[in-house]
Amino acid sequence: MTTAKKAATRRKTTAPKPDPAPCGTCKGTGEVSRTVRVGRKQRLVGQQTGVCLACLGSGEAPTD
DSSP, X not given: OOOOOXXXXXXXXXXXXXXXXXXXXXXXXXXXXXXXXXXXXXXXXXXXXXXXXXXTTSOBOOOO
């Protein structure tokens, strides 16, 4: 009884995925600053940070 040997299959290596581009709105930080206005005359009090709505806080540019 002779058994035929199967040829060895080679595994293909995939190239690493490129790093995603940083978001243009928040410049990759995931947060944006907004001025806070108070009172009837809407005077400026300071700044407050919040989540970037373009990338939803991930810091990566949206693919759309």
